[in-house]
Amino acid sequence: MLREAEERKVLTGIKISAGNPSVSHILFADDILIFCKATEDEGGTVVQILKDYEAASGQKINFDKCGVSFKKRTSDEVRQMVRRVLQITEVKDQGKYL
Numbered sequence: 001m002l003r004e005a006e007e008r009k010v011l012t013g014i015k016i017s018a019g020n021p022s023v024s025h026i027l028f029a030d031d032i033l034i035f036c037k038a039t040e041d042e043g044g045t046v047v048q049i050l051k052d053y054e055a056a057s058g059q060k061i062n063f064d065k066c067g068v069s070f071k072k073r074t075s076d077e078v079r080q081m082v083r084r085v086l087q088i089t090e091v092k093d094q095g096k097y098l
Contacts, residue, residue: 001049002034010045012037038070038078043085067091 005011006024013022014035026033036042050061066088070079083090 001052005045005049011042011049038074038082040081040085043082047086063088 002011002025006013006022011024013024015022024035034046036046054060066086067090068082068086068088069091070082079090
């Protein structure tokens with residue numbers, strides 16, 4: 001669903017380096033990192049994809065365990081808007097996964 005959204009250009013992944021494909025998500029055992037632009041439209045797309053995933057899989061996402069991170073230069077206004085759209089809290093430090 002995430003890859004399809006990126007192909008339809010409604011979700012923008014990040015570029016690791018020039019000339020390589022962008023990355024919209026990374027899956028781990030029971031975790032996922034989703035990369036997108038900090039816009040209301042892309043935030044809404046992420047929310048809809050997560051709802052569609054819940055409906056298709058029968059699994060429930062625990063949004064209390066979810067968090068959002070931003071680039072350092074992201075304005076407070078944009079941060080607030082994204083938190084409102086996603087309805088999750090901002091995480092300053094993701095910690096180490098491995």
